[in-house]
Amino acid sequence: MSIREQRKQQRREQIIQAAKALMLKSGIQQVQLQDVANEVGIGIATFYRYFANKELLVLAINNEITREMTNTIKHIAKEPITAYKQIDRILTYYIELIDDPEHQFVKFFKAFEAYKPISEETYEYKEFLDIRKEMANVLYSIAVKGMEDKSIRAGIDIPEYVFTVVQNISYFSVESYLTEHDPDLPVKLDPKKQLKLIREMFLQFIATKN
Template identity: 55%
Template structure:
């Protein structure tokens, strides 16, 4: 293994350990010393890869975003109609509500709060922007698929619709699963049921 490969492997290992720690304990409660210890490196070595905690937080966020973008790209590349692809894509987000302890939801919720503080012109930030652009490109591919196969209605702005549907479902996931509803209410506000209803409304709206 070359030196560059070793450095890349060590960096990826630090990110993997940080990701596990952040999801398990919350990014506010994890210290760099804890990550260095679990990654089997000295704190000075960790600082060579990530000069501060903010940069490591961005790197972990990038890793999660890239994984999600890859999954969505795979869905949009399947031999399905665009309508079926959208159904699966929204279901993918809704299933995050079933994730034990809502770790990913809590991470993204916290990251949004601190995003303006941790983002800057670093290499990790440039990667953050690159992944966001790739994610947008996948959604635009879904729009193109719908325009070509006719499984989406043609009298609406499909670009605005697709982005709105995905953003609203993902936002509701992050909000609904972390909110404890008033126990005195007689209506069942189960987040999963609400998300399924939201998905059904979007699908019904876009069906030709």
């Protein structure tokens, strides 16, 4: 990579980091591209050399956050523990993401649903697919390990169950924190306790029976 290309990559990363900080703090809808350009210290015309529109910038931020999560899961997958314990660690990690008092990440992911890629031929969209595939491969490798080390009971479709519970806890962590529960309910629901219940039920289901 030439010096010019390195500088261009550094500038692109600077834009993503600045936009990420602004959008996590204020929300996707509230941040304008001019706000990001001002934060980086560049003109709006220069900004458009890196991102043609807001949708691609939001997608790039989503990719950055998802890659961070994927790297954490990859680290867990390399730990010298059973697949069962690795799954427990991953589910706990997802649950702990909602501990942020301002719920920045869950608000971002919820708002991101409104930003559909305008073109599947863009670099950002291809990166989006690559990261999702990378995370899926890590989860699948853990499922295979569970079959090999027998820390997960036989007789179930382990990969299917692993993907199902991780996806559902991820989805529920976004939806539950942003949904006001019916005040007429006889109990006040605690989203984190609900997530822990889901995790415990799943872990009990896949545990090797002694």
